[in-house]
Amino acid sequence: MSFVPIKFAGSDIPTVEDLRNCIHCGFCLPSCPTYIATGHELESPRGRLHLIDSVRSGRVDINDRLLGHLDLCLQCRACETACPSGVPYGRIMEDARASIMANPKSLQPRQWRLRTFLLRYVITQPIILRFAIFPLRIYSKIKLQNLFRNHISKWVPKRIADLEALIPEISSKSFRRRGILASPEKISARVALIMGCVQGEMFPQTHEATIGVLEELGCEVIAPPSQVCCGALHLHAGDMQKSRELAKKNIEVFEEYQVDAILVNAAGCGSTLKEYGHLLREDNKWAKRATVFSNQVQDILEFVASLMQNSNLQKNLSTLSINVTLQDSCHLAHAQGIREAPREILNQIPGLNLHEMRNPDRCCGSAGIYSLVQSEMSNEILATKMEDILTTDSSIICTANPGCTLQLQSGVRQSELDAEVLHVIDLLYRSLSQK
Ligand code: SF4
Numbered sequence: 001m002s003f004v005p006i007k008f009a010g011s012d013i014p015t016v017e018d019l020r021n022c023i024h025c026g027f028c029l030p031s032c033p034t035y036i037a038t039g040h041e042l043e044s045p046r047g048r049l050h051l052i053d054s055v056r057s058g059r060v061d062i063n064d065r066l067l068g069h070l071d072l073c074l075q076c077r078a079c080e081t082a083c084p085s086g087v088p089y090g091r092i093m094e095d096a097r098a099s100i101m102a103n104p105k106s107l108q109p110r111q112w113r114l115r116t117f118l119l120r121y122v123i124t125q126p127i128i129l130r131f132a133i134f135p136l137r138i139y140s141k142i143k144l145q146n147l148f149r150n151h152i153s154k155w156v157p158k159r160i161a162d163l164e165a166l167i168p169e170i171s172s173k174s175f176r177r178r179g180i181l182a183s184p185e186k187i188s189a190r191v192a193l194i195m196g197c198v199q200g201e202m203f204p205q206t207h208e209a210t211i212g213v214l215e216e217l218g219c220e221v222i223a224p225p226s227q228v229c230c231g232a233l234h235l236h237a238g239d240m241q242k243s244r245e246l247a248k249k250n251i252e253v254f255e256e257y258q259v260d261a262i263l264v265n266a267a268g269c270g271s272t273l274k275e276y277g278h279l280l281r282e283d284n285k286w287a288k289r290a291t292v293f294s295n296q297v298q299d300i301l302e303f304v305a306s307l308m309q310n311s312n313l314q315k316n317l318s319t320l321s322i323n324v325t326l327q328d329s330c331h332l333a334h335a336q337g338i339r340e341a342p343r344e345i346l347n348q349i350p351g352l353n354l355h356e357m358r359n360p361d362r363c364c365g366s367a368g369i370y371s372l373v374q375s376e377m378s379n380e381i382l383a384t385k386m387e388d389i390l391t392t393d394s395s396i397i398c399t400a401n402p403g404c405t406l407q408l409q410s411g412v413r414q415s416e417l418d419a420e421v422l423h424v425i426d427l428l429y430r431s432l433s434q435k
């Protein structure tokens with residue numbers, strides 16, 4: 001690729017205040033999956049912060065090598081958890097990417113342009129997304145998947161086989177219901193549900209489980225029909241403009257409903273929805289409304305864990321005598337600081353043995369579309385994760401995010417492990433519905 005000098009531009013340039021929090025102590029290095037894999041300073045949080053600071057202060061122009069270091073970051077935010085100085089690494093990286101994209105003179109790498117196009121014109125358009133997923137649905141349904149995996153995969157290049165391994169066994173139906181999804185006789189709370197873009201297409205059963213559990217807890221559940229994609233993938237890719245546009249639309253839609261909480265069952269979406277206040281902080285018309293919206297958002301697991309103790313739900317759980325391990329989704333553990341809720345829920349299920357893996361909060365290599373655009377590093381990280389999972393002897397791997405589920409399903413297939421990958425809420429609902 002040719003050298004293209006690029007400076008940061010636009011209104012989202014990483015701030016000196018955020019950057020100067022870094023005291024270069026290096027405590028974050030052992031928690032960073034890309035530093036662990038490579039041992040290179042420039043593939044570590046501290047190294048990347050140094051690069052961003054150098055561009056910001058004008059000491060360095062952006063070039064392809066520098067972009068490569070930024071692109072290899074998973075944006076898993078494990079470094080934020082490890083940092084004693086409170087460096088908001090996720091925000092700095094999002095701002096850096098946005099400031100590269102905002103430079104009108106820049107020729108962004110082809111990969112960035114393709115990513116922006118896909119995120120803008122496929123992921124946010126339900127009909128186009130459904131159309132794009134349709135061939136995969138057929139591929140699953142007519143068992144071509146089995147044929148490829150059992151016979152053809154040995155004869156094609158490894159990259160093709162690796163990409164194919166990411167294709168989940170997609171259920172024949174997507175989740176399309178909107179409006180009032182549950183209305184129990186005795187209502188304890190009124191909640192609105194974020195339907196997401198991928199969850200309903202790939203994992204409709206997780207929406208069914210979410211609604212079933214909430215109904216058991218006495219919640220009236222509403223899915224506003226006009227809601228749109230949360231904009232998380234756009235934000236991580238630096239497309240702030242689209243992310244803000246989607247955030248405003250969602251705020252407008254959810255303001256029409258008087259609810260006790262806005263719930264989401266995808267941790268990656270939840271972390272962005274909770275940050276709408278920050279995303280729109282400079283916009284006089286939207287800043288306050290965005291903060292009100294964000295304050296209402298809760299991950300389904302934190303909401304359920306908080307209600308479970310004082311409900312009848314526990315009494316209605318049936319025994320599941322299984323070994324389960326839990327992968328902390330990065331955007332639940334590191335971005336939202338939620339670690340106890342999934343464990344509390346799993347520990348309530350009679351007979352269930354929660355067997356913790358080594359480093360449960362280390363990224364599995366999924367990271368949105370990272371597994372597609374950085375497949376080599378993603379697979380290396382996944383291989384380490386599968387080694388950790390294997391030692392737990394679990395038949396079920398729990399997560400809290402569709403991207404992690406897809407990635408771990410791929411890991412299960414590649415390591416020929418006899419295990420299921422489920423959202424925590426799926427497993428809770430299984431225990432509930434077996435009564
Ligand atoms: S976000 Fe994750 S991959 Fe990126 S620097 Fe931090 S720990 Fe490393």
Ligand code: SF4
Nearest residue numbers: 022023025026028083
């Ligand atoms: S980001 Fe935090 S942990 Fe990492 S070097 Fe800077 S101050 Fe230390």
